[in-house]
Amino acid sequence: MRYTITREQIKELAAQLDPSTRLFTSADGQEYEKLIARWADNAVRQAGVVAVPVAYEEVSKLVKFASDNKLEITVRGGGHSTGGCSSSEGGLVIDLSGMRNVSVDKDSKLITAQGGALWEDVDNAAIEKGLATVGGTVNHTGIGGLTLGGGLGWLTGLYGTVVDNLVSAKVVIANGSLLTASENENTDLFWAIRGAGHNFGVTVEFTLQGHDQTNEVYAGGVVFTPDKLIAIIDTLNAKMKSPDPKAGIILVFASPPTMPGPVVVANVFYNGDQAAAEECFDSLFKLGPVVNTAKMMPYNHVNGLFNAMATHGRRKSIKAITLTDHVDAEFVQELFDNYAQKMKENPDLAMTFMGIEFYDVTKLNSVPIESMAFANRGLYRAGIIGLEWTDAQKDLENRAWGRSIQDKCRQRIIDSNQYSPETTKTALEYANYIEPGDLVDKRPFGINQRRLEILKQKFDPDCLFHKTTPVVPLKN
Numbered sequence: 001m002r003y004t005i006t007r008e009q010i011k012e013l014a015a016q017l018d019p020s021t022r023l024f025t026s027a028d029g030q031e032y033e034k035l036i037a038r039w040a041d042n043a044v045r046q047a048g049v050v051a052v053p054v055a056y057e058e059v060s061k062l063v064k065f066a067s068d069n070k071l072e073i074t075v076r077g078g079g080h081s082t083g084g085c086s087s088s089e090g091g092l093v094i095d096l097s098g099m100r101n102v103s104v105d106k107d108s109k110l111i112t113a114q115g116g117a118l119w120e121d122v123d124n125a126a127i128e129k130g131l132a133t134v135g136g137t138v139n140h141t142g143i144g145g146l147t148l149g150g151g152l153g154w155l156t157g158l159y160g161t162v163v164d165n166l167v168s169a170k171v172v173i174a175n176g177s178l179l180t181a182s183e184n185e186n187t188d189l190f191w192a193i194r195g196a197g198h199n200f201g202v203t204v205e206f207t208l209q210g211h212d213q214t215n216e217v218y219a220g221g222v223v224f225t226p227d228k229l230i231a232i233i234d235t236l237n238a239k240m241k242s243p244d245p246k247a248g249i250i251l252v253f254a255s256p257p258t259m260p261g262p263v264v265v266a267n268v269f270y271n272g273d274q275a276a277a278e279e280c281f282d283s284l285f286k287l288g289p290v291v292n293t294a295k296m297m298p299y300n301h302v303n304g305l306f307n308a309m310a311t312h313g314r315r316k317s318i319k320a321i322t323l324t325d326h327v328d329a330e331f332v333q334e335l336f337d338n339y340a341q342k343m344k345e346n347p348d349l350a351m352t353f354m355g356i357e358f359y360d361v362t363k364l365n366s367v368p369i370e371s372m373a374f375a376n377r378g379l380y381r382a383g384i385i386g387l388e389w390t391d392a393q394k395d396l397e398n399r400a401w402g403r404s405i406q407d408k409c410r411q412r413i414i415d416s417n418q419y420s421p422e423t424t425k426t427a428l429e430y431a432n433y434i435e436p437g438d439l440v441d442k443r444p445f446g447i448n449q450r451r452l453e454i455l456k457q458k459f460d461p462d463c464l465f466h467k468t469t470p471v472v473p474l475k476n
């Protein structure tokens, strides 16, 4: 049982903190409202108090106070959880927006970012030194939430997941201790935070491996009418038989207001020069897009390209879907028809999109699944439904539709014998695209579930951190 914070407790807490840590309650009006705002309006909760620390020791004090008083607590990174995981009704929110510094060491190519940094902070600081690392494709997402759940991005084909590039982290665990976790120190904590990190504390600092990125990259949206969908999938399946790790395609169903109906957008990325990129995507371009915005740009601009379709506000929900690596074109056509029908029935959902990610998974799958908590490795294609609407009366209905698509995809893989919830080592749905209440695995961390439960008992037996893909401690 966890409790909301009382006025007396807020005073007691304030007396223990350094003046640099600011506390905000509803009495602070606009400043408080700004701090409880989230990417999705439906994720807003009335926090009892929001603390904005700028020092790691202060985060320790906040966590210890919450542990000692059995308070409801959460951490806010970039604020993109659509399930309200970084919000609290009446509890203590540790808001990391005051901790966004990033430093880059050109010689070691290490990028050290504070726990509240956004991907734009990391991408911009790194590129100044001729470096880049795997990061989120919408650069206003937080590195905190995204890294702790694994992290997929345009550079995944070359370098794997974000956690495959995590060299060390500083974590405040439930008893308030600040620990360094790496391959040499607190190795079991390091194992756990790489994939299930939201369960193990507040990560106040991440050190990521950077990679040389002195060339510009080729990226943009290639828009097709829906009659091209089967041909597009056939083309992508053919490409993925001998994938180029420098390339990535996120295929999106969207309903832009400028188009008469839903369209298919192949968002392309190539880490190389224009000639090589155009050769790589030649078979796709030959299918006759109606619009093609792809062009050369600095790497740090790429993760800003989706920002226009991922703006803050309105009601939202994201849902993980998974397809087999060789994508069944007829099935994807069914998904598109389902999407188009839903958009027609409910125009309030017009900003909703569905995406399927095509990149080379060789590097991602070269890392043994048991080497860290992240369990979304295998011959699958990650996908996402991004629901967006305005009518609060439709929250349940819209989510239920998203879950029905999720379920359809899951059942398809089970029926094709390419996945079994009982025996397959991997987890099917990508943990970072799952919301509380979604229809997913009983073991969201696959083969790694049991070790995580043991480590949860060691580091957080009273489940102080329980918001995102919670792990239940295994009692002795």
Ligand SMILES: Cc1cc2nc3c(=O)[nH]c(=O)nc-3n(C[C@H](O)[C@H](O)[C@H](O)COP(=O)(O)OP(=O)(O)OC[C@H]3O[C@@H](n4cnc5c(N)ncnc54)[C@H](O)[C@@H]3O)c2cc1C
Pocket (backbone or CB within 6 Å): 039, 074, 075, 076, 077, 078, 079, 080, 081, 082, 085, 086, 096, 115, 116, 135, 136, 137, 138, 140, 141, 142, 143, 144, 145, 146, 147, 148, 149, 150, 151, 152, 153, 197, 198, 201, 202, 203, 204, 310, 318, 432, 433, 467, 468
């Ligand atoms: C528009 C959009 C684009 C996305 N693109 C990608 C993508 O390209 N690749 C990908 O892998 N995923 C992507 N995702 C999924 C994304 O990884 C998750 O939504 C992630 O949780 C967002 O992190 P955040 O810090 O912005 O969110 P928050 O809502 O702030 O946090 C999410 C969870 O993480 C916890 N948390 C945040 N920071 C910390 C910290 N420092 N220490 C401890 N706990 C913390 C919060 O308490 C909460 O439980 C995307 C999501 C959205 C909405």
